[in-house]
Amino acid sequence: MRFKIKFASITAFAALVSAPLAHWQCSTLSKAGSAVGNFLLPAVTEDVKMGQQVSQELESKPAEYPILPEAGNEEAYAYIRGLTSKILNSGVVEHRKDFPWVVKIIKNDKTLNAFCTPGGFIYVYTGLVKYLDSEDQLAGVMAHEIAHADKRHSMRQMMKSYGVQVLVAIGSQAASKDPNAPNQAAMTIGQLATNLVGLKFSRDHETEADNSSVAYLCPTEYNAAGAAGFFEKIGNGGSPPEFMSTHPSPTNRVQNIHSQANIKKCTGTAKNLDKYQRIKALLSKN
DSSP states (O other), rough: OOOHHHHHHHHTTTTTTTTTGSSTTTTTTTTTOOOOOTTTTHHHHHHHHHHHHHHHHTTTTTTTTBOOOOTTTTHHHHHHHHHHHHHHTTTTTTTTTTOHHHHHEEEOOOOOOOOOOOSSSSEHHHHHHHHHOOOHHHHHHHHHHHHHHHHHTTHHHHHHHHHHHHHHHHHHHHOOOOOTTHHHHHHHHHHHHHHEEEEOOOOOHHHHHHHHHHHHTTSBBOOOTTTTHHHHHHHTTOOOOOGGSSSOEEEEEEEHHHHHHHHHTTOOOOOOOOHHHHHHHHHHOO
């Protein structure tokens, strides 16, 4: 559902695509890679490298991405990380052990957003937590975002849009001894990070993430159709994120999510309303 993720325009990569393919190490395009059209996705270790760079860039801009400090907010962090662990330990997340799955909270009450970088760096806005009504809804949204990383949608979209040379160039320049190369790579990562909250995934990727959200929650105690709660609220008069203007309607997504839960015969019902309201109240004190 990506609440907004958009990679920089192709012109932002123009200075990078000239890097030779010879710099792409054989260990990168390994049997751990997977096919994307006529290309091979890099090994999952490249997702982590990309995610680390993007995460560092985001957190270097506190005015734009004010990370909620952990000191004084230990309970809120423990709560969201615990919820994340339940999703990751469901036994369905393919790259559970490949990505670090770092969780950070962004203090911005006006943004109904959550996103996950390549490699599993998860960011949740306070605005989203306060907007939702129950723990299963937040779990559903987070499972959806985890799916975007787990299914490598960002990397696939980059490969499709810009080709293997972009990823080659970023990796090569970051490791280059040329004093100008790291700066070029940093500029590119900076643009990626700056636009991370705007990427519009394809309909197929959004549907796959919706379906995966159900699959991830189905083995847990949660209502596996939790993500449907977000779309139900949007459909009842909320302000939809801009990305939804080009994606299936909230009603269609609600129907699909519930259908997936029925097909999988999910039995979880937990919503943990009291606990969720406590976390909302704690975040409201900041």
